[in-house]
Amino acid sequence: MGSGLSMRAKHEITRKFARQYSAAEKGTKSKLLDEVCAITGWSRDNARRQLKLALQPRRVNAKKRKPRALKYTDTAIAVLHRVWAFAGGISGKYLAATMELQLMLLETHGELVPGKGGYSDGVRDELLAMSPATIDRYLAPARAKDPLRGITTTTPGPLLRNSITVRKAGDEIEAVPGFFEGDTVAHCGPVLKGEFARTLDMTDMHTGWTYTRSIRNNAHLHLRDALDRFIADTPFEVTGVDFDNGSEFINYDVIGWAAELDIYFTRSRPYKKNDQATVESKNNQIVRRYGFYWRYDTPAQLRLLGELWPLVNDRHNFLTPTKKPIGWDTDGKGRRRRVYDTLATPFDRLLRSGVLTSERTAELTAYRDSLNPAHIAREIDRIQQRLTWLAADKTRKLEAAELAKQPDPTAGVKPARTRKKQAS
Secondary structure, three states, X not given: OOOOOOHHHHHHHHHHHHHHHHHOOHHHHHHHHHHHHHHHOOOHHHHHHHHHHHOOOOOOOOOOOOOOOOOOOHHHHHHHHHHHHHOOOOOHHHXXXXXXXXXXXXXXXXXXXXXXXXXXXXHHHHHHHOXXXXXXXXXXXXXXXXXXOOOOOOOEOOOOHHHOXXXXXXXXXXXXXXXXXXEEEEOEOOOOOOOOOEEEEEEEOOOOOEEEEEEOOOOHHHHHHHHHHHHHHOOOOOOEEEEOOEOOOOOHHHHHHHHHOOOEEEEOOOOOHHHHHHHHHHHHHHHHHHHOOOEOOOHHHHHHHHHHHHHHHHHHHHHOOEOOEEEEEEOOOOOEEEEEOOOXXXXXXXXXXXXXOHHHHHHHHHHHHHOOHHHHHHHHHHHHHHHHHXXXXXXXXXXXXXXXXXXXXXXXXXXXXXXXXXXX
């Protein structure tokens, strides 16, 4: 029942009755409680609780602590978001390792000009001074979401499998560049029916150098052409390849190709994805991240993928650092942990390996310095938007059709019978 009083007035009245209520006898307390309920409209339980709370010391509002002054300016944070977007949305650890290179290339191509857009020498110093954790904290609101998921298409090939050397996850990593793990990624969307594009993904075990190329389907003719282009476009000698047990690789045509070029050929164990951990990670980091999970089955979509991968490969091979495991160690509590080397781009690792001639080194260095991260980012975004416009609607319709085919899990289930209680 309401009393018409404000909550503040009710609490003032309660405080006036509180001391008297605390010191009173039981009978008197009951009368005081009735009086408080009549004035405030509270229930007896609530009135009793409010009278007890009124005697407790009130907490004085402490002064709010002033927020710590920002170490980096808003302008520097705004420029950080631009650089991060141009770099492909990599983590703070990787961005900090290549910040100097990214800024140098963006300044060279006029994307960051001192005195324009808030950029200055002071902002440059701030960006170079940021730690990986600070970069991640400032970039947290801008993190991208994952695209839709796909399905696997690897099936064991029945031919020649037992005659090919098996390479396991624990085998030694090659000490020089040239040995590649390879796999194909299906752009089938939610269904495997019909013809759809696939992407050949090749990753060097020593440097992390990546080559990707999309083909019309898994026919030996298209795969053989992609492998020939891989050999021609790789800037160092390919000495060996390791594939999974898919029939697109385990066949006379591909094995004959490797034999002609004197390339060492191995395969992983069936159903052991960890044997190809390097290329499996690149399937997600490169192909799925940039090519998404849409279904691509038209010539126009295949052409767009052909435009996309050279840009992605340039960004990854020349501008994006990676880390590689080099051994094991134990922490202070005796727990085993992985040890990694210093962050470096695949191109820097290739230079340190010493397999390139001086002319080739100068050529690749000049090419790296000619790259414009902002132009690469804009072109990748343009192609991705075009691919999404061409393929997203069709993929979603296929996904909805597949979900509609799934049986109702409740169909045919009889409700449980309950026994009626017999009257005693």
